[in-house]
Every structure is written in C-alpha cells, then in structure tokens.
Amino acid sequence: MTSKRLEISVGAFVIAGILSLVVLAFNASGLSFARDDQSYFLYARFENLSGLSERAKVSLSGVTIGRVVSIELDTEDYVAVVKMAIDKNVPLTTDTSASILTAGLLGEKYIGLSVGADEETLMNADEIADTQSSIVLEELIGQFLFSRSE
Amino acid sequence: MKPSKIMIHHYLLNAVRRMGINALDVCAGFGRASWFLVQSLTWGKGFKAPFSRLVFQVYQQGVLSLPIILVAGLFVGMVLALQGYHILVGYGSQEAVGQMVALSILREFGPVVSALLFAGRAGSALTAEIGLMKTTEQLSAMEIMGVDPLKRIMAPRLWGGIICLPLLNLMFCVLGIYGGALVAVDMLGIYEGSYWANMQGSVEFYDDIVKGVIKSLVFALVVTWIAIFHGWNAHPTSQGISTATTATVVQASLAILALDFVLTAVMLGGF
Numbered sequence: 001m002t003s004k005r006l007e008i009s010v011g012a013f014v015i016a017g018i019l020s021l022v023v024l025a026f027n028a029s030g031l032s033f034a035r036d037d038q039s040y041f042l043y044a045r046f047e048n049l050s051g052l053s054e055r056a057k058v059s060l061s062g063v064t065i066g067r068v069v070s071i072e073l074d075t076e077d078y079v080a081v082v083k084m085a086i087d088k089n090v091p092l093t094t095d096t097s098a099s100i101l102t103a104g105l106l107g108e109k110y111i112g113l114s115v116g117a118d119e120e121t122l123m124n125a126d127e128i129a130d131t132q133s134s135i136v137l138e139e140l141i142g143q144f145l146f147s148r149s150e
Numbered sequence: 151m152k153p154s155k156i157m158i159h160h161y162l163l164n165a166v167r168r169m170g171i172n173a174l175d176v177c178a179g180f181g182r183a184s185w186f187l188v189q190s191l192t193w194g195k196g197f198k199a200p201f202s203r204l205v206f207q208v209y210q211q212g213v214l215s216l217p218i219i220l221v222a223g224l225f226v227g228m229v230l231a232l233q234g235y236h237i238l239v240g241y242g243s244q245e246a247v248g249q250m251v252a253l254s255i256l257r258e259f260g261p262v263v264s265a266l267l268f269a270g271r272a273g274s275a276l277t278a279e280i281g282l283m284k285t286t287e288q289l290s291a292m293e294i295m296g297v298d299p300l301k302r303i304m305a306p307r308l309w310g311g312i313i314c315l316p317l318l319n320l321m322f323c324v325l326g327i328y329g330g331a332l333v334a335v336d337m338l339g340i341y342e343g344s345y346w347a348n349m350q351g352s353v354e355f356y357d358d359i360v361k362g363v364i365k366s367l368v369f370a371l372v373v374t375w376i377a378i379f380h381g382w383n384a385h386p387t388s389q390g391i392s393t394a395t396t397a398t399v400v401q402a403s404l405a406i407l408a409l410d411f412v413l414t415a416v417m418l419g420g421f
Contacts, residue, residue: 003202013212020320020323023324027350028252028353
C-alpha cells in the first residue's frame with residue numbers, strides 16, 4: 001500500500017473515532033446544546049423527596065418542560081429545596097402547584113406541575129408555594145392499617 | 151534417619167527452593183517488563199520519521215482491526231437488545247431496553263470486548279512480529295548499528311496501541327447502540343422515541359462515556375505493553391514465538407478482566 005493511501009486510511013480511522021465520540025455524546029447521553037439563557041430557575045420546598053434525584057424531569061400536563069438541577073437540604077426548616085430549570089417559553093402562574101409523582105407503578109420519580117388561574121407569572125428565582133411531597137409506600141400502608149383497626 | 155525419610159526431606163526442600171526461585175523469576179520478569187515499558191514510552195530525536203512509523207502502526211493495529219471490532223459491536227448490541235427485551239417484558243418495562251443496551255455497552259461491553267478482541271488480533275500480531283524480529287536477529291543488528299530498538303520498534307507500537315484502542319472502543323459502542331436500535335425498533339416494535347429518550351435520560355456523558363474511554367485507555371496500555379514485552383522477551387525459536395504469542399493473549403485477557411473489575415469498583419465507589 002502506498003504511503004499516501006496509508007495516511008489517508010489512518011486519518012479516516014482517527015476522524016471516525018472522534019466522530020463516534022461526538023455521536024455518542026449527543027445521541028446516547030443527555031448532553032445537549034441547551035444553554036442557560038434558554039431556561040429560568042424556580043425553587044420548590046418539599047417535606048419528603050423520597051427518591052427524586054437530580055436530572056429528574058419536570059413536566060406540565062405530561063409534557064417535559066424542564067429538569068431538576070439541584071437538591072439541597074435547608075438546615076433551618078429541615079425541608080428539601082429543589083432547584084428546577086424550566087424552559088423559557090413556558091410561563092407558569094404564581095399559584096402553580098408542584099407534586100412529586102411516580103412514572104408507572106415502580107418507576108422513577110418526577111415533578112408534575114399544574115397551573116392555577118392567577119394572572120401573574122413566576123419570574124426567575126421565584127419559589128413555587130404550593131407543593132405536595134411524594135407518597136411514601138410505608139406511610140400509606142401505615143395509614144391503611146390504622147384506619148382499618150378503628 | 152532411614153534413607154526414605156532423607157529422600158522425602160530433600161524432595162520437600164527442593165520443592166520450596168523451586169517455589170522461591172519461581173517467585174524471584176516472576177519478580178524479575180515484572181522488573182524487566184517495567185523497565186522495558188519506561189524505555190519504550192519515549193522515542194528519540196526527530197519528528198518526521200518516528201511520526202510516520204507511528205502512523206503505520208496505527209494503520210496496522212487500528213485500521214486492520216476495524217472489521218472484527220465493527221462486526222462484533224453490531225452483533226453484541228443486537229443480542230443485548232434481544233435478550234434485554236425478553237427480560238424486561240416480564241416486568242412491563244420493555245421501553246427501558248434503550249438505556250439497558252446503552253449503559254451495558256458504554257460501561258462494560260465496549261471497553262472489555264473491544265480490548266479482548268484487540269488483544270487477540272493486534273496483540274498476538276505484535277508479539278509474533280517482534281518475536282520474529284528477535285529470532286532473525288534484526289533487533290541485535292539494530293543495537294550493533296547504534297539504533298535503540300526500544301525507541302525505533304517498540305515506542306511506535308506502544309503509542310499506536312494506546313491511540314487505537316480507545317477509538318476502536320468508541321466505534322464499537324456506536325455500532326452496538328445503533329445495532330440495538332435496529333433490533334429493538336425495527337424487529338421488536340419498541341417505539342423509537344422511547345428507545346432514544348430513555349437512553350438520553352439515563353446516560354451521563356462524564357459518568358458513562360468518559361469513564362468507558364478511560365477504561366479502554368488503561369486496557370490499551372496494558373494490552374500493548376504485554377504484547378510487545380512478550381515479543382521482546384521471547385525465546386528466539388519458533389517454539390518460543392508460539393509460546394510468547396499464546397502468553398500474550400492469555401495474560402492480556404486475564405489482565406483486562408481483572409483490571410475491569412478493579413476499575414469498575416473504583417469508579418462506582420463505595421468499595
């Protein structure tokens with residue numbers, strides 16, 4: 001094989017390898033070009049997250065409109081503070097409620113939002129006031145047992 | 151003491167002596183191999199000639215390994231999707247087959263299987279080639295001429311392997327995931343959107359893809375090192391070359407699997 005064809009094939013091999021990395025990065029992983037200026041941040045406080053993790057989706061009427069960015073514990077009130085990145089094109093009313101729901105019976109936890117009827121919308125770094133913690137299976141069974149024993 | 155007891159004593163003492171000598175030989179072997187590695191990592195002066203030797207090695211090890219890697223990747227991905235589907239369908243979670251295929255391939259199957267195939271194909275070729283150079287006295291001729299064979303022969307091959315295997319691993323992963331998509335979407339009827347969306351939601355670039363590449367870098371160094379060391383260390387006979395070639399494949403495969411466990415434990419943490 002001539003040296004020219006050899007160099008071309010090696011070059012093509014290396015380019016194909018790097019291209020594979022790019023394809024994997026964008027098609028297989030969650031990497032995307034979403035920059036910060038395409039989303040705004042909202043906070044929500046929950047008593048019990050029970051399985052919600054970072055990068056969980058935030059959905060409104062079943063449509064994914066954002067992701068959970070970070071989860072922290074407020075050491076003064078002992079509640080969990082969840083920071084969400086919401087798509088800029090989706091305005092939410094100030095009486096929006098957030099609840100932690102389960103996708104499927106044993107599936108992953110996600111945050112479901114439902115809008116209210118207020119006229120004002122939430123701005124960046126606002127907090128969603130109306131929240132509902134996730135349902136813990138053990139507490140549910142406990143309630144059921146207690147109600148049966150009466 | 152009776153003569154038979156003296157013979158048993160001598161036999162046991164000899165066995166212990168032999169164990170000690172073998173252990174010291176293994177130690178010496180590791181020492182030779184480590185010094186060999188350090189010497190082979192750098193090459194001498196000049197840029198154009200060494201670079202063209204490197205390019206040729208990348209061709210030999212990478213481009214010529216492409217058929218086996220690509221075909222293996224495709225079939226591994228397809229089988230994973232098929233088996234995964236049949237397991238998950240029992241739990242009603244067959245939509246998760248995308249993330250199952252992607253995570254298994256990116257984290258484990260990609261680095262390990264591509265390294266095993268690379269060791270078998272390119273590793274054994276390297277050992278045989280270098281062993282033959284030693285047998286036909288090319289290596290000693292180079293030393294007489296004042297050319298360091300480690301820098302001229304080994305360094306391009308070592309760096310060629312380090313460059314090639316991660317790239318081969320990436321191509322294996324791509325073909326595996328798309329092969330899985332072929333089976334899952336076209337043959338098993340999974341909705342294409344859920345295959346890719348579930349995958350993208352659970353595959354992290356730094357945690358899964360980059361760590362897989364790190365694994366294959368480690369495997370690349372170890373496999374190529376074992377291959378060229380055995381070639382260099384081979385007995386200069388045809389029997390010696392064949393022993394060295396099998397030793398390369400066996401030791402490299404075991405090293406890959408053992409290191410895979412260690413690396414996975416370190417990466418997943420909490421060990």
